[in-house]
Amino acid sequence: MPIFAYLAIPVEGGKDTLAAELTALPHCEVIPADNKDILILVTDAPDEKAERNLQNKLQKISSLQSLSMTFGCSDQPEKERGDHES
Amino acid sequence: MNLDRRSFLKCAAACSAMAAAGSIFPGISFADWKKQEGASGMITWKKAPCRFCGTGCGVLVGVSGDRAVAVKGDPNCSVNKGLCCVKGYHSVQALYGADRITTAKVKRDGKMVEVPIKEALDIVAAKIKETIDKHGKNSVAIYGSGQWTIPDGYVASKLFKGCLGTNNVEANARLCMSSAVTGFMTSFGIDEPMGCYEDIDHANVFITWGNNMAEMHPVLFSRILANRKRRKDVEIIDFATRSTRSSQASDKSILFKPQTDLAVANAICHEIIRNNWVNWDFVNKHVSFHKGKTNIGYGLEDKFQFADQEEPLTFDQYKAFLDDYTPEKVEKISGVPARDIKYMAALYGDPIKKVTSFWCMGMNQHTRGTWINNLVYNIHLLVGKISTPGSGPFSLTGQPSACGTVREVGTLTHALPHGGVANAEDRAMAEKIWDLPAGSIDPKPTYHTVEMFRALDRGDIRFIWIQVTNPMVTLPKLKRYREGALKEDRFVVVSDVYPTPTTDVADVILPAAMWIEKEGLFGNSERRTQHWEQIVPPPGEAMSDTWQIIEVARRLGFEKQFPWSETEYIGKIWEEYRRFHEGPKHNMAPYTVLKERSGVQWPFVNGKETRWRFNPVYDPACDKGRDFHFYGQKDNRAWIWARPYEPAAESPDKEYNFWLNTGRVIEHWHTGSMTMRVPVLYNAVPSSYVEIHPDDAADLGVVNGEMVKIISRRGSVTMPASILGRGVPPRGQVFVPFFDERYLINEVTLDAFCPISKQPDYKKCAVKLEKA
Ligand code: SF4
Numbered sequence: 001m002p003i004f005a006y007l008a009i010p011v012e013g014g015k016d017t018l019a020a021e022l023t024a025l026p027h028c029e030v031i032p033a034d035n036k037d038i039l040i041l042v043t044d045a046p047d048e049k050a051e052r053n054l055q056n057k058l059q060k061i062s063s064l065q066s067l068s069m070t071f072g073c074s075d076q077p078e079k080e081r082g083d084h085e086s
Numbered sequence: 087m088n089l090d091r092r093s094f095l096k097c098a099a100a101c102s103a104m105a106a107a108g109s110i111f112p113g114i115s116f117a118d119w120k121k122q123e124g125a126s127g128m129i130t131w132k133k134a135p136c137r138f139c140g141t142g143c144g145v146l147v148g149v150s151g152d153r154a155v156a157v158k159g160d161p162n163c164s165v166n167k168g169l170c171c172v173k174g175y176h177s178v179q180a181l182y183g184a185d186r187i188t189t190a191k192v193k194r195d196g197k198m199v200e201v202p203i204k205e206a207l208d209i210v211a212a213k214i215k216e217t218i219d220k221h222g223k224n225s226v227a228i229y230g231s232g233q234w235t236i237p238d239g240y241v242a243s244k245l246f247k248g249c250l251g252t253n254n255v256e257a258n259a260r261l262c263m264s265s266a267v268t269g270f271m272t273s274f275g276i277d278e279p280m281g282c283y284e285d286i287d288h289a290n291v292f293i294t295w296g297n298n299m300a301e302m303h304p305v306l307f308s309r310i311l312a313n314r315k316r317r318k319d320v321e322i323i324d325f326a327t328r329s330t331r332s333s334q335a336s337d338k339s340i341l342f343k344p345q346t347d348l349a350v351a352n353a354i355c356h357e358i359i360r361n362n363w364v365n366w367d368f369v370n371k372h373v374s375f376h377k378g379k380t381n382i383g384y385g386l387e388d389k390f391q392f393a394d395q396e397e398p399l400t401f402d403q404y405k406a407f408l409d410d411y412t413p414e415k416v417e418k419i420s421g422v423p424a425r426d427i428k429y430m431a432a433l434y435g436d437p438i439k440k441v442t443s444f445w446c447m448g449m450n451q452h453t454r455g456t457w458i459n460n461l462v463y464n465i466h467l468l469v470g471k472i473s474t475p476g477s478g479p480f481s482l483t484g485q486p487s488a489c490g491t492v493r494e495v496g497t498l499t500h501a502l503p504h505g506g507v508a509n510a511e512d513r514a515m516a517e518k519i520w521d522l523p524a525g526s527i528d529p530k531p532t533y534h535t536v537e538m539f540r541a542l543d544r545g546d547i548r549f550i551w552i553q554v555t556n557p558m559v560t561l562p563k564l565k566r567y568r569e570g571a572l573k574e575d576r577f578v579v580v581s582d583v584y585p586t587p588t589t590d591v592a593d594v595i596l597p598a599a600m601w602i603e604k605e606g607l608f609g610n611s612e613r614r615t616q617h618w619e620q621i622v623p624p625p626g627e628a629m630s631d632t633w634q635i636i637e638v639a640r641r642l643g644f645e646k647q648f649p650w651s652e653t654e655y656i657g658k659i660w661e662e663y664r665r666f667h668e669g670p671k672h673n674m675a676p677y678t679v680l681k682e683r684s685g686v687q688w689p690f691v692n693g694k695e696t697r698w699r700f701n702p703v704y705d706p707a708c709d710k711g712r713d714f715h716f717y718g719q720k721d722n723r724a725w726i727w728a729r730p731y732e733p734a735a736e737s738p739d740k741e742y743n744f745w746l747n748t749g750r751v752i753e754h755w756h757t758g759s760m761t762m763r764v765p766v767l768y769n770a771v772p773s774s775y776v777e778i779h780p781d782d783a784a785d786l787g788v789v790n791g792e793m794v795k796i797i798s799r800r801g802s803v804t805m806p807a808s809i810l811g812r813g814v815p816p817r818g819q820v821f822v823p824f825f826d827e828r829y830l831i832n833e834v835t836l837d838a839f840c841p842i843s844k845q846p847d848y849k850k851c852a853v854k855l856e857k858a
Contacts, residue, residue: 003092005099007107031100033107034115040103042096071102071766073095 142610188626232485269459288476296448363435490609543570
């Protein structure tokens with residue numbers, strides 16, 4: 001159940017196209033910056049297989065120059081820490 | 087619940103991407119996110135100030151059901167206009183660490199056992215009574231925080247100073263802001279900055295004095311960078327003891343040897359006078375000259391006493407005092423090239439340029455903290471660059487309500503909500519508003535923070551109640567104070583949200599409601615009071631710190647002074663407190679106005695906020711017909727002080743041959759008790775470290791990540807080395823962030839303080855290093 005967030009940089013002049021193309025993909029939410037050519041992509045694939053399919057589709061988007069991941073999480077409640085004990 | 091968790095994670099994911107984008111592209115905005123949340127229909131947004139630093143960014147907290155799931159910057163808040171830093175974006179996750187304290191605990195047979203909170207409050211009240219009966223009123227104390235809400239601090243002061251008659255009230259802002267207060271009081275006769283953040287949009291030159299704004303006040307620093315990008319005539323000078331992210335982003339980085347900022351500030355004034363850059367019209371009308379005592383000590387001994395003695399000076403005497411501070415002489419003391427001193431003087435002296443100076447802990451945590459505050463004011467006063475948009479000295483605050491709760495409410499031993507305990511009129515005012523018999527308040531201050539914990543160690547104090555702070559990580563020369571707190575016949579009550587080294591020494595632990603789990607008010611660096619309502623319920627039996635104090639006060643028989651109901655107490659307390667500040671110099675906004683807005687700046691007079699004080703165009707307290715009016719001092723002038731350079735309490739020698747400097751990193755808030763429980767922040771900086779210059783590291787034979795033992799005359803700590811990391815100290819200096827309780831750097835630091843402000847110097851002591 002992976003959830004990832006990325007900074008998505010479009011090719012020059014391609015911000016609107018990229019936003020439309022990413023929004024059209026399954027399990028994708030897009031938050032465009034108002035004042036810069038940059039978008040945030042949050043992906044929420046239901047399982048590993050869907051995640052792999054999504055990755056394949058992302059690689060084929062021509063208006064996308066680069067993706068940098070800022071967050072990754074598999075939605076299993078992790079054992080939370082109590083730092084004072086360590 | 088599954089859906090909530092997923093939604094929460096997606097919000098966290100989006101927030102982390104926004105934070106990353108914000109650090110790469112200052113000024114980037116994602117206002118369109120609002121449309122996204124509308125699609126889900128799950129999240130409602132409520133305003134609050136950020137939980138963490140003194141910048142006081144307005145945030146909108148996204149709530150789904152009973153849970154806070156997201157944060158975004160509040161576009162309606164003038165402080166941050168929709169931006170946040172990485173701590174702010176992840177702040178709500180700090181509510182949900184797995185080990186939140188949700189029940190009260192008391193020590194029985196050496197073990198902490200859970201009890202209903204009502205029983206714990208009974209024990210606290212009984213213990214206060216028993217201790218006073220046995221040892222007198224000054225054997226009980228409360229130690230709070232610049233993270234106390236305004237009502238928290240107000241009821242603490244009312245109970246202890248008013249009802250119990252002891253001035254044993256202190257707050258951790260003594261450790262971060264008291265030199266700023268004494269700086270303002272001695273130079274202007276009244277506390278808190280004359281300017282506001284809007285200065286950033288007008289200034290041409292920013293000079294940061296020992297202040298790594300890029301990490302400590304990142305949203306304000308982004309605003310400076312955005313201004314530099316937008317306007318061509320903006321320059322940033324980073325004047326510091328080590329290279330940081332702020333140095334990298336500045337136009338010029340100037341390094342000085344620790345403590346010698348005193349000499350450099352005087353040299354800048356020397357140059358301003360030598361070049362006749364003095365604004366004579368301003369100086370003749372609005373400035374007077376003064377000197378105080380010298381060789382004033384360092385407060386290292388118990389019961390240290392100091393009282394300054396002011397003497398007037400003429401301008402010529404002041405000018406002669408500066409003869410010792412030519413740029414060439416000061417270059418030898420400070421290591422700052424004379425040409426760089428002259429360059430800074432020329433920036434301040436240029437009549438066309440608007441100059442804003444910023445500082446925070448570098449100048450305040452200083453054994454001559456009051457003096458260095460005075461000296462930077464001197465520079466601005468000589469050239470008349472003050473109290474006008476873009477020109478002014480600006481003392482930044484570290485904590486979200488150091489100004490609102492500690493400085494304005496007066497939660498320090500000598501202070502009251504209006505004025506001080508030593509002043510009969512101020513005492514009478516408090517006794518009247520608090521409905522107490524005349525003579526209830528003791529006219530003598532007792533212990534400032536370091537001395538309070540020394541008194542606990544000595545046994546002069548037997549009971550202490552600690553709220554919203556973690557002194558068993560933050561006190562300097564920590565070992566003495568931890569051992570003192572653990573002595574027999576000491577009783578320590580701690581109200582907090584997570585287990586810490588301070589709850590480890592507690593006899594009673596009270597579970598506290600945190601931030602948006604209760605209604606509250608903070609006051610930020612620019613005189614802005616910020617209200618928030620309760621947004622989510624507190625966990626278990628957690629209770630607001632204010633209500634804990636009210637419950638104890640009632641058990642002690644003070645129902646009349648604490649009559650409010652649980653549904654309306656914050657509004658009632660605010661309206662009572664506001665009476666202390668009536669008048670054009672400090673009038674505060676009514677509760678109803680604060681509830682509506684993202685903060686209101688005082689003085690709030692006739693429905694208008696005051697952005698620049700002492701300037702009659704903006705400040706209603708000024709006499710009409712003047713161009714400026716420094717109404718705080720009895721001569722209606724701002725005071726320039728002749729304050730010399732004096733060395734640090736402890737400097738490196740042959741054996742202890744390094745300077746130790748301590749501080750913070752952007753990802754963690756203070757002792758890390760909250761931010762170390764936020765996965766994104768923890769993963770970003772999971773452990774503290776010691777920054778070492780690469781040549782010193784090579785001499786020691788350590789590489790990045792290897793363990794280094796830092797040893798002082800007081801203790802030692804062993805931690806990983808950071809070489810050419812985000813901060814690089816010069817040779818002979820090391821820097822350690824204090825957020826990590828696994829590496830208690832304050833075992834090593836020295837409890838020397840400024841004799842005027844009583845604020846300890848966490849930036850300078852002597853250590854030696856060994857490869858571990
Ligand atoms: S700069 Fe300070 S107030 Fe603003 S979001 Fe960051 S921690 Fe919060």
